[in-house]
Amino acid sequence: MTWLITGGAGYIGAHVVRAMTEAGEQTVVYDDLSTGLGDRIPDGVPLVVGSTLDGERLARTLAEHRITGVVHLAAKKQVGESVELPLHYYRENVEGLRVLLEAVTAASVDAFVLSSSAAVYGMPDVDLVTEETPCAPLSPYGETKLAGEWLVRATGRATGLATASLRYFNVAGAACPELADTGVYNLVPMVLERLTEGEAPRIFGDDYPTPDGTCVRDYIHVVDLAEAHVATARALRAAPGRDLTLNIGRGEGVSVREMIDTIGAVTGRHRAPAVTPRRPGDPARVVASADRAAAALGWKARHDVQDMITSAWAGWVHHHPGAARV
Numbered sequence: 001m002t003w004l005i006t007g008g009a010g011y012i013g014a015h016v017v018r019a020m021t022e023a024g025e026q027t028v029v030y031d032d033l034s035t036g037l038g039d040r041i042p043d044g045v046p047l048v049v050g051s052t053l054d055g056e057r058l059a060r061t062l063a064e065h066r067i068t069g070v071v072h073l074a075a076k077k078q079v080g081e082s083v084e085l086p087l088h089y090y091r092e093n094v095e096g097l098r099v100l101l102e103a104v105t106a107a108s109v110d111a112f113v114l115s116s117s118a119a120v121y122g123m124p125d126v127d128l129v130t131e132e133t134p135c136a137p138l139s140p141y142g143e144t145k146l147a148g149e150w151l152v153r154a155t156g157r158a159t160g161l162a163t164a165s166l167r168y169f170n171v172a173g174a175a176c177p178e179l180a181d182t183g184v185y186n187l188v189p190m191v192l193e194r195l196t197e198g199e200a201p202r203i204f205g206d207d208y209p210t211p212d213g214t215c216v217r218d219y220i221h222v223v224d225l226a227e228a229h230v231a232t233a234r235a236l237r238a239a240p241g242r243d244l245t246l247n248i249g250r251g252e253g254v255s256v257r258e259m260i261d262t263i264g265a266v267t268g269r270h271r272a273p274a275v276t277p278r279r280p281g282d283p284a285r286v287v288a289s290a291d292r293a294a295a296a297l298g299w300k301a302r303h304d305v306q307d308m309i310t311s312a313w314a315g316w317v318h319h320h321p322g323a324a325r326v
Contacts, residue, residue: 001025001026001068001069001110001111001233001237002026002027002028002065002066002067002068002069003020003025003026003027003028003067003068003069003070003071003233004027004028004029004030004061004062004065004067004069004070004071005017005020005027005028005029005030005070005071005073006030006031006052006070006071006072006073006074006100007030007031007036007072007073007074007075007115008027008029008030008031008036008041008045008047008071008073009029009031009033009036009037009038009040009041009047010031010035010036010040010073010074011179011180011181011182011183011222012073012115012168012171012222012225012226013029013031013036013073013074014036014037014040014041014179015174015175015179015222015223015225015226016071016073016225016226016229017029017040017041017042017045018042018175018179018226019223019226019227019229019230020071020226020229020230020233021042021045023230025230025233027045028045028046028047028048028061028065028067029041029045029046029047029048030048030050030052030058030061030074031047031048031049031050031074032049032050032051032052032074033049035183037182039178040178040179046065048061051096052072052074052092052096052097052099052100053091053092053095053096053099054099055099055102055103058099058100058103059103059106059107062103062104062107062109063107067107067109068109068110068111069109069110069111069112069113069233069236069237070100070104070109070111070112070113071113071115071229071233072097072100072112072113072114072115073115074096075092075093075096075115075144075145076088076089076092076093076141077117077141077185078141078185079119079139079141079142081141082139082140082141082144083139083140086140089140089141089144090140090143090144090147093141093144093145093147093148094144094147094148094151097114097148097151097152098151101151101152101155104155104161105155105159105161109161110161110162110236110237110240111161111162111163111164111233111236111237112152112155112156112161112162112163112164113163113164113166113229113232113233113236114148114149114152114163114164114165114166115166115168116145116146116148116149116165116166116167116168116245117141117142117145117167117168118167118168118169118170118218118247118249118286118288119137119138119139119141119142119145120135120137120142120145120146120149120167121133121134121135121136121137121167121286122135122136122137122138122142122283123136123138123281123283124283124286127285127287128251128287128288128289129247129286129287129288129289130247130289130291130292131167131245131246131247131289131292138281139281148165149165149245152165153165153243153245156241156243157243160240160241161241162236162237162239162240162241162242162243163236163242163243163244164232164235164236164242164243164244164245164246165244165245165246166228166229166232166246166248167245167246167247167248167288168220168225168248168249169217169218169219169220169247169248169249169250169286169287169288170186170187170217170218170219170220171186171219171220171221171222171225172186172187172188172219172220172221172222172308172309172312173188173221173222173223173303173307173308173309173311173312174222174223174311174312174314174315175222175223175226175311176315177311177314177315177317177318177319178315178318179315180311180312180314180315180316180318180319181222181312181315182319187217187256187259188259188263188308188309188312189312189316190202191259191260191263192263192267192312192313192316192323194271195263195264195267195269195271196316196320196322196323199271200271200272200273200274201260201263201271201273201274202273202274202275202276203256203257203260203273203274203275203276204256204276204277204278204279204282205275205276205277205278205279205282206257206275207278208278208284208285209284210255210284210285211255212255212257212258213257214255214256214257215255215256215282215283215284215285216253216254216255216256216284216285216286216287217253217254217255217256217285217286217287218249218250218251218252218253218254218286218287218288219250219254219259219305219308220248220249220250220301221301221302221303221307221308221311223302223303224248224250224301224302224303225248227299228246228248228293228297228299231297231298231299232244232246232297235296235297244296246292246293246296246297247288247289247290247292247293248288248290248293249287249288249290249301250288250290250301250304251287251288251289251290251291252287253285253287254305257273259305259309260273262305262306262309263309263313266306266309266310266313267313
């Protein structure tokens with residue numbers, strides 16, 4: 001099969017391209033480069049610059065490269081921004097997906113993998129989130145991911161397209177420094193930025209009903225996440241018409257304070273965190289049950305939090321050379 005990876009020049013997308021290429025899969029990247037970086041793409045992998053809203057370009061790309069499977073990662077993904085710009089998020093994440101699926105079905109593509117998110121669950125009141133946990137997203141971003149799952153599933157049922165929606169939990173780390181996350185939107189890069197600037201990391205609320213009062217999350221190494229995509233692609237190829245919805249996490253909770261302590265130990269920069277008020281909509285605990293992914297894919301995360309932070313720090317220093325001298 002030949003796989004089109006939309007958003008393949010992004011942080012997660014580039015890791016998926018790398019993993020699939022190393023596994024012997026043929027890949028083509030489709031990215032508008034609004035946040036992606038062309039130099040993340042391996043030599044020999046074609047890059048098509050375009051938007052998922054451009055149906056004609058998508059149709060040409062699918063035909064010219066004889067695409068038989070799609071991994072769709074292209075999306076806007078900042079929760080706060082989605083609250084301010086809901087129409088933009090629905091246009092990019094839902095209408096862009098609809099246009100892509102229209103092109104995919106017209107081209108008789110066999111398999112489709114959607115990048116979804118634990119944000120579809122909202123504020124679950126359970127120790128472990130399973131795929132049956134009710135979905136009640138708290139932001140337009142989470143809503144667009146859930147609507148995307150509905151679109152993908154309905155298209156598969158109507159056309160026989162094999163589909164999978166992968167609900168990512170908190171992604172961190174890097175396969176190599178060059179592929180590290182250059183955005184500062186998630187906990188690990190946010191803490192690294194503050195430490196590099198000589199400022200205290202921030203904790204948004206320490207009065208949650210958790211062991212140390214800070215939010216508990218499930219963190220997944222981006223390399224493990226990318227390998228889950230390879231396993232999913234092969235599972236869909238082996239079972240035409242299959243429909244999967246899977247949590248992609250480690251099934252282990254780590255608190256914000258524990259993450260900050262580990263980041264301090266790895267970097268050698270220890271600063272007491274500053275506690276600020278809670279952010280609206282932050283649930284106390286969101287930890288995945290990854291049992292279904294293990295059963296359906298034969299996949300399990302291999303890397304721990306120490307691996308994530310060590311590789312993220314190497315990537316941070318690569319992209320911010322002055323950080324090593326602070």
